[in-house]
Amino acid sequence: MTKRPIFASLLLLSSALVAPAALAQDASAEPAADTPPVATEPATDDAAPADEEADISIPGGADQEIVVTGRYTPNIVRSTPEVVSSLSSADIARTGEGDISGSLQRVTGLSVVGGGFVYVRGLGDRYSLALLNGSPLPSPEPLKRVVPLDIFPTNVIDSTLVQKSFSVNFPGEFGGGVINLTTKATPREPFLTFSGGIGWDSETTNQLGYTYYGSDTDWTGFDDGTRDVPPLLKAALASGKPILEGADFTQDQLEAIQMELVNAETTLLQQNDHIPINWSAGITGGTTIALPNGELGIIATAGISNKWRTRDTLQQTSVNDDLSGDPQTSYNRIITDNRVVVNGLLGFGLELGDHKIRWTNLYIRDTLKQARLALGTDANQSDRDIMKQDTAWYERQLINTQLVGEFHFDRLKLDLRGAYANSQREAPYERGFTYVRTNQPGDPVGDKFVNDLGGNRGDATIAFSDLNEDLWSGGVDLSYELAPRITATVGYAYSDTHRVSERRTFQFRASNLPLAVQQLRPDYLLSDATIQLYDITLLETSAQDGTAAFDAKLTTHAGYGQIQAEIVPGVNVNAGVRYEEAKQTVVPIDLFGTGSSAIVATNLNNDYWLPAVTLTWEVAPDMQLRVNGSKTIARPQFRELVAQVYQDPESNRLFRGNPSLTDSELWNAEARYEWYFAKDQRLTVAGFYKSIDNPIETYTSISDSSVNSSYANAPKATLYGAEFEVQKYFPLDKLSDSPFWQSRRLVLIGNYTYTKSEIRVRDGDTTVINGVVQNAANFFFDGAPMTGQSDHLLNFQIGLEDQDKLSQQTLLLTYASPRVTSRGPSGQPDLEEKPGIQLDFVARQGLTLLNKEIELKFEARNLTGRKYQEVQTAGDNKIFFNRYKLGRTFSLSASVKF
Numbered sequence: 001m002t003k004r005p006i007f008a009s010l011l012l013l014s015s016a017l018v019a020p021a022a023l024a025q026d027a028s029a030e031p032a033a034d035t036p037p038v039a040t041e042p043a044t045d046d047a048a049p050a051d052e053e054a055d056i057s058i059p060g061g062a063d064q065e066i067v068v069t070g071r072y073t074p075n076i077v078r079s080t081p082e083v084v085s086s087l088s089s090a091d092i093a094r095t096g097e098g099d100i101s102g103s104l105q106r107v108t109g110l111s112v113v114g115g116g117f118v119y120v121r122g123l124g125d126r127y128s129l130a131l132l133n134g135s136p137l138p139s140p141e142p143l144k145r146v147v148p149l150d151i152f153p154t155n156v157i158d159s160t161l162v163q164k165s166f167s168v169n170f171p172g173e174f175g176g177g178v179i180n181l182t183t184k185a186t187p188r189e190p191f192l193t194f195s196g197g198i199g200w201d202s203e204t205t206n207q208l209g210y211t212y213y214g215s216d217t218d219w220t221g222f223d224d225g226t227r228d229v230p231p232l233l234k235a236a237l238a239s240g241k242p243i244l245e246g247a248d249f250t251q252d253q254l255e256a257i258q259m260e261l262v263n264a265e266t267t268l269l270q271q272n273d274h275i276p277i278n279w280s281a282g283i284t285g286g287t288t289i290a291l292p293n294g295e296l297g298i299i300a301t302a303g304i305s306n307k308w309r310t311r312d313t314l315q316q317t318s319v320n321d322d323l324s325g326d327p328q329t330s331y332n333r334i335i336t337d338n339r340v341v342v343n344g345l346l347g348f349g350l351e352l353g354d355h356k357i358r359w360t361n362l363y364i365r366d367t368l369k370q371a372r373l374a375l376g377t378d379a380n381q382s383d384r385d386i387m388k389q390d391t392a393w394y395e396r397q398l399i400n401t402q403l404v405g406e407f408h409f410d411r412l413k414l415d416l417r418g419a420y421a422n423s424q425r426e427a428p429y430e431r432g433f434t435y436v437r438t439n440q441p442g443d444p445v446g447d448k449f450v451n452d453l454g455g456n457r458g459d460a461t462i463a464f465s466d467l468n469e470d471l472w473s474g475g476v477d478l479s480y481e482l483a484p485r486i487t488a489t490v491g492y493a494y495s496d497t498h499r500v501s502e503r504r505t506f507q508f509r510a511s512n513l514p515l516a517v518q519q520l521r522p523d524y525l526l527s528d529a530t531i532q533l534y535d536i537t538l539l540e541t542s543a544q545d546g547t548a549a550f551d552a553k554l555t556t557h558a559g560y561g562q563i564q565a566e567i568v569p570g571v572n573v574n575a576g577v578r579y580e581e582a583k584q585t586v587v588p589i590d591l592f593g594t595g596s597s598a599i600v601a602t603n604l605n606n607d608y609w610l611p612a613v614t615l616t617w618e619v620a621p622d623m624q625l626r627v628n629g630s631k632t633i634a635r636p637q638f639r640e641l642v643a644q645v646y647q648d649p650e651s652n653r654l655f656r657g658n659p660s661l662t663d664s665e666l667w668n669a670e671a672r673y674e675w676y677f678a679k680d681q682r683l684t685v686a687g688f689y690k691s692i693d694n695p696i697e698t699y700t701s702i703s704d705s706s707v708n709s710s711y712a713n714a715p716k717a718t719l720y721g722a723e724f725e726v727q728k729y730f731p732l733d734k735l736s737d738s739p740f741w742q743s744r745r746l747v748l749i750g751n752y753t754y755t756k757s758e759i760r761v762r763d764g765d766t767t768v769i770n771g772v773v774q775n776a777a778n779f780f781f782d783g784a785p786m787t788g789q790s791d792h793l794l795n796f797q798i799g800l801e802d803q804d805k806l807s808q809q810t811l812l813l814t815y816a817s818p819r820v821t822s823r824g825p826s827g828q829p830d831l832e833e834k835p836g837i838q839l840d841f842v843a844r845q846g847l848t849l850l851n852k853e854i855e856l857k858f859e860a861r862n863l864t865g866r867k868y869q870e871v872q873t874a875g876d877n878k879i880f881f882n883r884y885k886l887g888r889t890f891s892l893s894a895s896v897k898f
Contacts, residue, residue: 076161081564081574082614083165083626083672083686085109085725089158094799094810096842096859099341100157100181101149106795107162108684108725108751111816111835113788117148120164120176121688122719122755122789122819126696127175127634127666133182133360133402135419136171136495138471140366140396147398147423149179155195155282155303156345156362158184164688165670166612166630168560168578169477169491174632175666175690183360186297186349187286197857197893199278201309202865203885209275209310209336210371212391213265219306221340221367227393227428229464230260237464237504242592243540254538258508258531261462264523266429269371269389275336278891280305294352302344310336311868311884315374321827323877331376331388338369354408359401366396384457387435387449389522395426411481418474425467432461433522450518451525453510453536457518460526461541465503472496485566489576493558499638502549502589503542510536542591549589552638556582562612570618580633581607586641586659600771602641602659608633622677628670636661636696640711643770656710660768664713665693678729686723692716697759698787699779699823700831709822714780715765719789721755732800743804749797757786784830785820792817806846806855814838821870831881833870839863853897861889 076086085107097103105112109121117125130137130147137147163170164177171178199205215226229237236257241248243257282303289296312334316327342365350357372390402419435449436457451458477491508526513534517525530536542548562576584604612630619625642657672686694713701708730746765776785791792815799810816835824830841860846853870882 077682078624078674078676080163081572081616082163082167083628083670085162085164087160087162092154092157092160093844094797094801094808094842095812096810096840096844096857097154099150100152100154100160103154104149104160104162104179105814106797106812108723108795109164109753109755109793110162111790111793111819112150113819113821113833118179119788120162120179121721121723121753122757122786123176123690124786124788126637127173127664129171129173129178131178131180132362132400132419132421133358133404134180134417135400135402135421135473136471136497137400138398138421138423138469138497138499140398140423140425140467140469149181152181152364153303153305153341153343155284155301156183156343156364158182165614165626165628166610166632166668167574167614168562168576168610168612169489171493171495171556172558172578172580172608172610172633173635174630175634175664175668175692183345183347183362184284184299184301186299186347186358187288188297190285190287192283192285192898193895194283194898195303195893195895196281197279197891199280199307199859199889199891201278201887201889203312203887204275204308204310204336205277206274207310208334209272209308210269210334210373211272211336211338211369212267212269212371214369214393215265218338218369219340221304221306221342221365221395223393223395223428226262226265229428230257230262232257232260233464240591240593242542243504243506243538245537245539251535251537255531255536258526258536258538259528261526262429263526263528266391267431267433267522267526269373269391269522272336275308275310278305278307278889280893282895291352294350297347297349297351299347299349300345303342305339305341307339308336309339309887310334313882313884314880315376315882316879317881318828318872318879319379319825321874323828323872323874323879326379327879328379329376331374331386333372333374333376333388335370335372340367340369341365342367356406358404358406360404361402362398362400364398368392368394368396370394381436384436384438385449387437388432389435390430390432392430393428395424397424398422413477413479415477415479416475419472421471421473423467423469423471425465427463427465430461430463430465431522432459433525434458434460448519450515452513452518453508453525454539455511460508460522461505462508463503463505465501467499467501469497469499471498485572486563487565488561488563490561491559493556493560495554495556497552497554499552500549501552501639502591504548505541507539507541508536509539510534548591550586550638550642551589552584552586552641554582554584554635554638556580572616572618573613574616575613576611578610578612579607580610582635584635586638588642600659602661604635604663606663608665623673623675626670626672626674628668628672630668632666632668634664634666634692634696636663636711640696654708656708658711658769660771661696661711662694662713664695667691672723681728682726684723684725687721688723689718689720691718695759695786697780697823698821699825701825710769712767712769712779714759714767715762715776716760717757717786718760719755719757719786721753723751723753725751744800744802744807747797747799747801747810749795751793751795753793755789755791755793757789759784759786779823781823781830784823787820787822790816790819790835806844808842808844810842812840812842814840824872829872829874831870831872833868835868836866837864838866855895855897857891857893859889859891859893862886863888 077084087103092103095103095106101112104110104118111119113119118128120128139147159182161180162177166174215224217224236243245251245254284301286299315333316330319328344363346361348359370392374388376386378386400421405416407414435451437447437449453460473495475493477489479487479489481487558578558580560576560578564574566572587601610631614626614628617625640657641659641661668690670688675683693716695717696711697714698709698711728748732741732744732746735741759780761776761780761782766773767776767779794815796813797810799808801808815837818832818834820830821833822831843858845856865888867885872879
């Protein structure tokens with residue numbers, strides 16, 4: 001047999017005929033080695049097994065034969081035995097989003113709610129599961145156990161698989177679905193790419209905003225040490241005593257602690273009439289080293305983005321059931337965020353014959369520098385205008401390392417995976433100042449804003465908080481081909497999560513401050529001289545009932561077995577059962593040794609049998625029908641189980657947990673029709689139903705003009721709906737003989753999801769709030785929708801793209817109907833968010849300059865200029881919990897490949 005290089009063009013043609021997807025995707029789109037095993041049925045239209053090499057012989061003459069070796073990449077959506085949606089690297093690139101949560105909102109049935117939390121089919125983030133290369137992730141968010149996906153830049157993610165029907169190889173916390181992020185794989189050839197971009201926000205860039213100095217290195221997302229806890233305060237925090245006079249602290253000691261605090265750099269709010277532009281930069285490179293029996297691939301990427309956002313908000317509350325009259329509180333607040341995300345990835349992939357070993361290391365740091373200035377009124381102080389200013393610095397960090405092995409021995413396949421992840425969140429120097437002015441005749445204050453530090457005219461506060469979470473996980477899966485088209489899998493999975501969180505809060509107090517001192521700006525008001533001259537003291541207000549800190553753990557062990565078989569020609573079944581036991585504890589830490597009876601630990605120790613079955617019937621060579629049924633669970637998140645007050649910087653709302661929450665149990669059913677009428681083109685229609693026992697819902701209360709949100713188990717809820725998705729290409733070569741149209745096609749991608757949910761509350765139903773059994777009807781309305789659920793979700797993409805070279809122009813439209821964000825205070829309407837319509841445009845163009853490949857990208861977001869609204873409505877009465885304009889954003893970026 002002779003191999004002749006002169007037939008190179010024939011080889012390419014043959015490869016295209018055998019594996020057309022191989023030309024449409026790069027090598028990194030292959031299934032990740034460390035994804036939990038999902039058995040795949042043999043493709044009906046290709047002879048080669050998934051992700052294996054196929055040799056095709058072509059006669060080349062009397063004594064010649066040409067051998068073509070190609071790599072087959074399956075249609076993931078079609079070939080998996082479960083209901084899935086997939087975002088390939090090409091799909092992610094087409095949307096142009098900077099983080100993976102933005103791309104996921106284009107997926108059928110998915111919506112993204114505040115801070116990058118993905119809702120699947122209207123179920124909140126607690127009902128969904130995020131994995132990285134098949135391993136669980138810790139969260140740097142105090143309110144969540146689910147990691148916010150907006151911290152994952154798209155430059156480190158290669159593909160995303162969303163599985164909506166439960167299979168037993170995934171964790172049991174699978175109410176809405178699982179989102180498995182796959183990082184970039186090892187390259188097939190060496191490359192080095194540099195990228196950079198700039199962006200403009202119509203409501204922010206070159207507009208009025210507020211900031212504060214902080215430190216010299218804030219622009220990098222790293223503090224230079226300015227915000228480190230000073231030595232005297234650190235020693236006092238570790239003393240086990242509340243920091244206040246009379247608790248082993250003298251006034252002189254408290255003054256010394258205050259004077260060590262960094263003052264002007266963290267307190268002085270500065271007006272900026274020209275907020276800077278957004279920018280980003282990155283570098284990615286990789287290479288492959290040939291080995292005697294395989295190859296070693298190495299890939300590395302690093303990036304940084306620096307973005308600004310200013311929101312001119314209206315924030316109100318009401319105490320009346322019908323929302324009548326003037327609001328209880330009403331503030332116009334300008335909030336300026338400077339968000340810096342730094343990321344890095346280093347991956348190694350070793351392939352030795354049929355065996356693969358992959359080691360992936362990921363680092364992400366997400367920093368938010370926030371400044372807020374508000375002017376408004378409070379009905380409790382009807383004769384006064386109130387001015388509030390706040391400065392804050394929130395550091396979120398995620399470190400993840402994973403080692404995965406995939407070993408093939410003829411009919412036996414062994415998968416091993418182990419991972420360690422650490423997440424941290426630090427918020428040092430959260431400062432708040434309140435100034436008031438009165439218009440009462442004869443009042444010496446007059447029209448001046450004053451702060452008397454804790455009297456009846458203003459206050460000043462500071463807080464330090466810290467969160468650390470470690471997560472160890474591992475698993476083993478053993479698959480054996482019992483017979484052709486019959487494969488059995490057994491496996492074991494383990495995870496251990498440990499979170500420690502602490503928040504210490506303080507007030508500055510003074511008595512008889514002269515009026516002239518009360519008028520001082522914040523940095524002078526708390527200067528060393530003022531502290532000493534007027535005996536300003538420090539008073540710790542951290543809750544002394546054990547809710548200032550907590551220690552939380554969740555340990556799970558699971559064993560499972562499943563079998564995939566073709567029971568009759570064209571009918572496949574994937575059935576299994578998972579046994580999962582979990583011990584979850586949340587223990588308030590008695591920082592001050594009070595021995596308070598209010599310190600109550602939460603212990604949830606449950607085990608479940610979780611069955612799942614999916615039946616796939618190939619109705620025709622290009623059509624199939626799937627039916628799925630399963631049982632899954634949802635657990636309370638750590639922060640929801642401790643009665644610690646927490647300020648959410650995104651919603652500017654206080655949250656408090658409920659130690660009496662219990663697990664939710666879900667029964668799921670689904671049917672889906674799929675028609676693959678052409679290559680990479682499809683039509684799918686699905687219907688789904690879920691019955692949920694003890695769903696966890698958010699409710700809201702108002703106390704002393706403050707809005708507090710908490711959590712409770714509703715008695716029962718149901719959710720049902722339907723999905724429709726279509727992807728179609730139209731060649732445009734018939735439009736004209738011009739070369740411009742010959743390789744171009746029209747891209748139409750659309751999906752629509754209808755979801756309906758109802759909370760069920762019957763006479764006699766109860767819920768438990770902080771150990772007290774209460775009437776469920778006091779917190780939930782029968783028939784009300786679940787929080788976070790939009791009745792209608794619509795995504796539509798229309799674009800032009802060149803099939804021979806990089807040239808794409810895409811319009812993207814997204815619509816989400818109103819959704820409840822929280823139950824209203826007792827007797828009041830629920831709080832509703834109105835996302836509305838968003839229209840984006842993304843253009844990508846490749847070109848060659850000086851023998852270098854260059855990609856240019858232009859993005860225009862929110863072209864309709866929609867607003868954000870979170871509102872209560874009762875007849876004609878409205879209360880805006882949060883309302884502001886979302887700016888139109890425009891960005892231009894470029895990457896150069898060497």
